[in-house]
Amino acid sequence: MSGIAATLQKVYIRNLAEKNKRIDGRKLNQYRNLEITPNFISKAEGSAMVQLGKTKVLVGVKLDLGEPFKDTPDKGVLITNAELVPLASPEFEPGPPDENSVELARFVDRGIRESEAINLSKLVVKEGETVWIVFIDIHVLDHDGNLIDASAYGAITALLTAKMPKAVINEEKIEVIDEWAPLPIERVPIPVTVGKIGDKLLIDPNLEEENVLDAKICITFEEEGNICAIQKVMGLFTEREIEEAISLAEKKSKKIREEILEITKGGDE
Amino acid sequence: MNEEMSYMLEKKPEKLFRDDGKRLSGRDLFELRPIKMKVGILENADGSAFIEWGKNKIIVAVYGPREIHPKHMAIPTQARLRCRYNMAAFSTSERKKPGPDRRSIELSKVIREALVPALLLEKFPKTVIDVFIEVLESEGGTRVASITAASLALADSGLPMKDLVTAVAAGKIDGKIVLDLDSAEDMYGEADLPIAIMPRRKEITLIQMDGKMTPQELRLALGKAIEACQQIYEMQKRALLERYKI
Amino acid sequence: MSRKTLKENIELESRVIVIPGQKINQKARRIDENLFIENGEIYAERIGLLNVENNKVEIVPLKGKYLPKEGDVVLGVIKDIMPMTWVVDINSPYTALLPFSKTTSTRNESEKIITEKMFKVGDLIAAKVEIFKYGINPILTTLGAGLGKKRGGRLVVINPTKIPRVIGRKGSMISLIMKKTNCEVTVGKNGFILVNCNDANKELIVYEALKKIERESHIKGLTDRINTFLEEKMK
Incomplete structure (x- = not known):
């Protein structure tokens, strides 16, 4: 991967962008091949292996009983965590989550939270005391760019296919019984990442492109077309570029949502 | 039982054998769980392997030999081998808190010690070879599955090796010596004996035990484990050749 | 099909893939560095294609890191500048050094020429490995035809x-x-x-x-x- 550091290669990618071309032959508005395998991990209540080009991310959803937050006694809890393990890239170091993995986890979390994708009110076992905690764990396995989109698609697929056991109150005691239902998922938030090289915008940048980007922004859409999360990850955009990025991302998000719904439908059987 | 293992806890069965004499999983005493191996599954890593062993799913990446940081870690006469065994949060029945704990630090160490004898580290002085192990799903026996897969990833990276390393666990459950313990057997059996060998000369590079066995039982268990390693070694060879299938 | 290609194909067909520790059923006078002998038997040390020619057994590796050889022409990326020396990433476990003295043949070149030959971090250069001993950073030279800074591509x-x-x-x-x-x-x-x-x-x-x-x-x-x-x- 050290070849990426060459200035000549960066200039090459920039010159291509000027001509509306990309290093892997894609069009500026073209996504890489996306493959999602749900139910990859049987120990997890929900899971998905995502392959976006050469990027590979595994997401697992685990459920656990716990206390609700004091200010939301009538709601379940959502916790999202990401690990950029050193297996995935020569650039990743072992150790506690760095700012990139925290940003990744928080942005994925925000899309799910703000779109109210999970109906957290339906995760209450005993109000103010016991609720279901939904853990989304993102495990990056191979980093070839655009980890945010890959992780978010993994997370929503894992949620859509997750099973929740029934918890009942039996003489003051909480019992988990072997009756399973899907998680109450009511929306499918889909982020699309847009990069900027010179004055050109392109979607789904790969790693070589990420190393050259002047700016990067991620925009998450709900099915109704509302935007529910934005993160400018780096660089700067003009107002017009933001508008352009939004319309680019919106179109693509619809297609990707369709793909994910296709993959996850009938997954209950 | 190790405190840190509590998150792997399975429900305790009454007995570990069925009435027909088979184990709860339906296996015979010396029968292994189904094993699948695939070599070369990651793009960035210099070598990689994926192993499914029963419900265990483990992915291993090798990076190196490469420059070592910080520089004072460099050994003037040979490469340093580093190993990191890590469990994904969703790999266990109850979510595991991310990050290293005492168990994973010990496992990283014994796995490294199991692999070192096979490598020719003196060929790459002052460099480092990193072995990163990610347990994606666990069902007992992750260390032996990790070693088996790590040796494939090392071979796949093109590193010079004297031999592969092959590993399996023997153990004792309800008074009987068996091979390849699953979670419940590991947890509620009397003893667990993971071993690793270099198959060509049957040299043992890992042996640990917790629990109780008589010396006679230990001999039987060890012998059976070494026998089973030959079977696993054949699968390793096939997996490596499969990568370069014509 | 040219004769050359035909020959290449025949040779390849006779090759098999071997893995570390695998016994090679061959008697040979010479083996390469990817094989070793133990108790009179030859064993493979690396994954690769086995090649037996005349009296020589060798393994053509399928993967592995670049280890510099004196005389090799490599492409490298300048990754740091030290006094009178460039540090060069040559895609190897061993980072290479390019001393200023190996970039110019005369001492009395005008300042302009020297500046032109100065490399910046990120520059891609073609260079020859002049000295390499294991464990010591290889020394490069850009003296020679076709060597030096590359532009474009x-x-x-x-x-x-x-x-x-x-x-x-x-x-x-x-x-x-x-x-x-x-x-x-x-x-x-x-x-x-x-x-x-x-x-x-x-x-x-x-x-x-x-x-x-x-x-x-x-x-x-x-x-x-x-x-x-x-x-x-x-x-």
Whole structure:
């Protein structure tokens, strides 16, 4: 991967962008091949292996009983965590989550939270005391760019296919019984990442492109077309570029949502 | 039982054998769980392997030999081998808190010690070879599955090796010596004996035990484990050749 | 099919893939560094293609890191500047050094020329490995024809063990690629390849061809397949 550091290669990618071309032959508005395998991990209540080009991310959803937050006694809890393990890239170091993995986890979390994708009110076992905690764990396995989109698609697929056991109150005691239902998922938030090289915008940048980007922004859409999360990850955009990025991302998000719904439908059987 | 293992806890069965004499999983005493191996599954890593062993799913990446940081870690006469065994949060029945704990630090160490004898580290002085192990799903026996897969990833990276390393666990459950313990057997059996060998000369590079066995039982268990390693070694060879299938 | 290609195919068919620790049922007077002898038997030390020729047994590696050899021409990226020395990433476990004295032959060159020869961090250079002993940073030189700073083109990285196949027997593969595509291709022994065609589409085709060689070098009929691939793509 050290070849990426060459200035000549960066200039090459920039010159291509000027001509509306990309290093892997894609069009500026073209996504890489996306493959999602749900139910990859049987120990997890929900899971998905995502392959976006050469990027590979595994997401697992685990459920656990716990206390609700004091200010939301009538709601379940959502916790999202990401690990950029050193297996995935020569650039990743072992150790506690760095700012990139925290940003990744928080942005994925925000899309799910703000779109109210999970109906957290339906995760209450005993109000103010016991609720279901939904853990989304993102495990990056191979980093070839655009980890945010890959992780978010993994997370929503894992949620859509997750099973929740029934918890009942039996003489003051909480019992988990072997009756399973899907998680109450009511929306499918889909982020699309847009990069900027010179004055050109392109979607789904790969790693070589990420190393050259002047700016990067991620925009998450709900099915109704509302935007529910934005993160400018780096660089700067003009107002017009933001508008352009939004319309680019919106179109693509619809297609990707369709793909994910296709993959996850009938997954209950 | 190790405190840190509590998150792997399975429900305790009454007995570990069925009435027909088979184990709860339906296996015979010396029968292994189904094993699948695939070599070369990651793009960035210099070598990689994926192993499914029963419900265990483990992915291993090798990076190196490469420059070592910080520089004072460099050994003037040979490469340093580093190993990191890590469990994904969703790999266990109850979510595991991310990050290293005492168990994973010990496992990283014994796995490294199991692999070192096979490598020719003196060929790459002052460099480092990193072995990163990610347990994606666990069902007992992750260390032996990790070693088996790590040796494939090392071979796949093109590193010079004297031999592969092959590993399996023997153990004792309800008074009987068996091979390849699953979670419940590991947890509620009397003893667990993971071993690793270099198959060509049957040299043992890992042996640990917790629990109780008589010396006679230990001999039987060890012998059976070494026998089973030959079977696993054949699968390793096939997996490596499969990568370069014509 | 040319005679050269035919010969290449026959040789490949006689090869098998061996893995570390595998016994080689051959008696030979000479073995290469990828094999070892124990109790009079030959064993493989690396994964690769076994090649038995005359009295020599060797393994053609399928993967591995670049280890510098004195005399190799490599492509490298300047990654740091130290007093009178450049630090060069040559895609190897050992970072290379390029001393100022190995970049210019005369001491009395005008300042202008010296400045032109100055390399910046990120520059791609072609250089020759002048000195290498294990564990010590290799010393490079840019003195010589075709060496020095490279300008323009697309950098492709492949596994360095596949470079001999990219070059081919007596340069047959690389000249095939250059002839079919009209591109200039500079091959570094370390796995860095610079492709320059003044045409991004062609450069992408060459990139794909190089990646195909990297993936399929052990499968017989490589030259023919690359030929067909290039002919189809260049239509």
